Amino acid sequence: MERTYLDHAATSPVHPQVVEAMIPYMTTYFGNPSSIHSFGRESRRALDEARETIAKTVGAKANEIIFTSGGTEADNLAIIGVAMANREKGRHIITTSVEHHAVLNTCKYLQKQGFDVTYLPVDEHGMISVEQVKSALRDDTIIVSIMFGNNETGVLQPIHDIGQLLRDHDAYFHTDAVQAYGLVPIDVHELGIDLLSVSSHKVNGPKGVGFLYVREGVRLMPHIYGGEQERKRRAGTENVPGIVGFQKAAELAQQTMSEKRALYEQFQHIMLTTFEREGIDYAVNGHETNRLPHVLNVAFFGTNVEALLVNLDLAGIAASSGSACTAGSIDPSHVLVAMYGNDSERIRSSVRFSFGYGNTLEQIERAAYDIAKIVKRLTKA
Amino acid sequence: MTRVVVGMSGGVDSSVAALLLKQQGYDVIGIFMKNWDDTDENGVCTATEDYEDVVRVCNQIGIPYYAVNFEKQYWEKVFTYFLDEYKAGRTPNPDVMCNKEIKFKAFLEHAMALGADYLATGHYARVAYRDGEYKLLRGLDANKDQTYFLNQLGQAQLSKVLFPIGELQKSKVREIAKEAGLATAGKKDSTGICFIGERNFKQFLSNYLPAQPGEMQTLDGQLKGKHDGLMYYTIGQRHGLGIGGSGEPWFVVGKNVKDNILYVAQGFDNELLYSDAIIATNVNWVSDRKPNEPISCTAKFRYRQPDVPVTVEMINETTARVSFSQRVRAVTPGQAVVFYHGEQCLGGGTIDQVFRNGERLTYVG
Numbered sequence: 001m002e003r004t005y006l007d008h009a010a011t012s013p014v015h016p017q018v019v020e021a022m023i024p025y026m027t028t029y030f031g032n033p034s035s036i037h038s039f040g041r042e043s044r045r046a047l048d049e050a051r052e053t054i055a056k057t058v059g060a061k062a063n064e065i066i067f068t069s070g071g072t073e074a075d076n077l078a079i080i081g082v083a084m085a086n087r088e089k090g091r092h093i094i095t096t097s098v099e100h101h102a103v104l105n106t107c108k109y110l111q112k113q114g115f116d117v118t119y120l121p122v123d124e125h126g127m128i129s130v131e132q133v134k135s136a137l138r139d140d141t142i143i144v145s146i147m148f149g150n151n152e153t154g155v156l157q158p159i160h161d162i163g164q165l166l167r168d169h170d171a172y173f174h175t176d177a178v179q180a181y182g183l184v185p186i187d188v189h190e191l192g193i194d195l196l197s198v199s200s201h202k203v204n205g206p207k208g209v210g211f212l213y214v215r216e217g218v219r220l221m222p223h224i225y226g227g228e229q230e231r232k233r234r235a236g237t238e239n240v241p242g243i244v245g246f247q248k249a250a251e252l253a254q255q256t257m258s259e260k261r262a263l264y265e266q267f268q269h270i271m272l273t274t275f276e277r278e279g280i281d282y283a284v285n286g287h288e289t290n291r292l293p294h295v296l297n298v299a300f301f302g303t304n305v306e307a308l309l310v311n312l313d314l315a316g317i318a319a320s321s322g323s324a325c326t327a328g329s330i331d332p333s334h335v336l337v338a339m340y341g342n343d344s345e346r347i348r349s350s351v352r353f354s355f356g357y358g359n360t361l362e363q364i365e366r367a368a369y370d371i372a373k374i375v376k377r378l379t380k381a
Numbered sequence: 382m383t384r385v386v387v388g389m390s391g392g393v394d395s396s397v398a399a400l401l402l403k404q405q406g407y408d409v410i411g412i413f414m415k416n417w418d419d420t421d422e423n424g425v426c427t428a429t430e431d432y433e434d435v436v437r438v439c440n441q442i443g444i445p446y447y448a449v450n451f452e453k454q455y456w457e458k459v460f461t462y463f464l465d466e467y468k469a470g471r472t473p474n475p476d477v478m479c480n481k482e483i484k485f486k487a488f489l490e491h492a493m494a495l496g497a498d499y500l501a502t503g504h505y506a507r508v509a510y511r512d513g514e515y516k517l518l519r520g521l522d523a524n525k526d527q528t529y530f531l532n533q534l535g536q537a538q539l540s541k542v543l544f545p546i547g548e549l550q551k552s553k554v555r556e557i558a559k560e561a562g563l564a565t566a567g568k569k570d571s572t573g574i575c576f577i578g579e580r581n582f583k584q585f586l587s588n589y590l591p592a593q594p595g596e597m598q599t600l601d602g603q604l605k606g607k608h609d610g611l612m613y614y615t616i617g618q619r620h621g622l623g624i625g626g627s628g629e630p631w632f633v634v635g636k637n638v639k640d641n642i643l644y645v646a647q648g649f650d651n652e653l654l655y656s657d658a659i660i661a662t663n664v665n666w667v668s669d670r671k672p673n674e675p676i677s678c679t680a681k682f683r684y685r686q687p688d689v690p691v692t693v694e695m696i697n698e699t700t701a702r703v704s705f706s707q708r709v710r711a712v713t714p715g716q717a718v719v720f721y722h723g724e725q726c727l728g729g730g731t732i733d734q735v736f737r738n739g740e741r742l743t744y745v746g
Binding site: 310 | 449
């Protein structure tokens, strides 16, 4: 059976050029970047180059990039690191109710440590407003963590305006850009961002690597102790092949950004017009236009998401719903609950499709038709 | 290819059921049902552990696996009933209700929505198509037969159900699992009510129902001690009464919910524990055909109890009078009465009222 992967927001295939770039750093150049011999220097050079390249993709300086094991660690380091280093200044944190669990559960942990967290609610478009942030700000607010683009709905938050607002406040501004990176141009200075998290495996890089941008001057307490790697902010021998692969993936993502955007918008159009033509009762979750182009979250009214996803899988279409599972079952998405409330039918009938490398127009056309067929079968009963 | 959804619990029985179906050439899909959100003192959710076993076994067998969440339905249809019965002083059977409302209703519907031709489970029971209808037959392992819990199924369900291990002895099931190297081969059988598991029953129940301690009395009003709450006791129970003194041990013989009194009597074979007829409600016939004349068959009043010859007479659509040819000890309201004809399970109902010598034993409940 031919399969179609429409779950790139969960993880993505590694680009062949990335694999190619990584191999020498597992075979020939395997040295430890901290070593003082030639083997070490080879790795160190690659590491520095990667740091330079990756820094440029967000308009940062190389010394402002901390490599991590991924987006989750970057989020943890940003929020816990800032909270612990600045707790004498204040104990208030602002975030939103639609963050990824890497942010939400980090904030919950800090609540147990005595911090005070404000979770901003979103409107039915999945958005927060600058005014909400403004009125939640207090003298003792030390960090505001608001995601760039949502992983479930793709909805973009007003990052630029929040950045402007926070220029006049002591609180640091962190954004989880794991989904937005590579699809939206990001300049941390223009946007007024102090800390920014990115993951490699969402942009066709390898798993197990990510970075945290930390603006020079931000007070941050490390939470992994050991050697002096990453300027003592993140100990542990660097994942050199992963970082080299991430560099290649980042370069490719920057080069292809506009063509990807156009292609994914076309994919969305194909899917929605197919659903329309097939007479499916559906609605797109999240703001109509202010969204990342690769994520399409759709409520299929009259279906049950658990049955729908299994049917899609059995038909070779990989999609997903929600982001948290217990014992393999699908918990209601906290993002959709925040947008539509607990009683909305959308909570039980929504599926996220996310596009990426390798998807073709033909695939999308066929998948859209197959999805419509399955939805019709499930709603007929 | 014929598609079969297997309800997988993470235990050895359903693991082997899935394996056998796969070997027989079916298009097999394993599905784990999550009916209860349960996290223990160490933050470990037993459902997560069980699901991990399902994942490992399905990967070993080479079948896709999924989970489905029926927590809401389980709460509404099974757990609410369970609590209501305890509140009424009865001893419910949530496994019968779970099979009726969840496994062979909500889950069966889910399986059908996945394009399945059949739903299979790891029950020790058999289905045979004879004389134009589906018969529910006892599992061949007499010690494991689970038809008692399946008494509420009808033709609609049986026509879509497979019990792949119903022909096997439990020891054979373990042997097959071991030979195939299944991750669950050595897993011990689950005991007790699924959502309570190994935990302290009293403590569990007290989280949901307020315990009202009261008096323990003999039927003629003699005070024998205190009870911790009527819901903690069932008819025929000996342990946990704490009545000392000489002579034969004491047993629970009944409950007075209105006055919160637990009735006790002395001696295992005390006459007060015996009955010879019941009224059963919610009576289901596997054939979907209610007998119009009284029928002679056998019955079980508890799981794993030997059958007793009885006569069943329907007195309305779903209520039956069941008379026994011999007296039976500790027949308990709320439990299931299940009818058999030889190897065939005919159906069953809920024990509602208990009689002796034509007189209702109001003290039983």
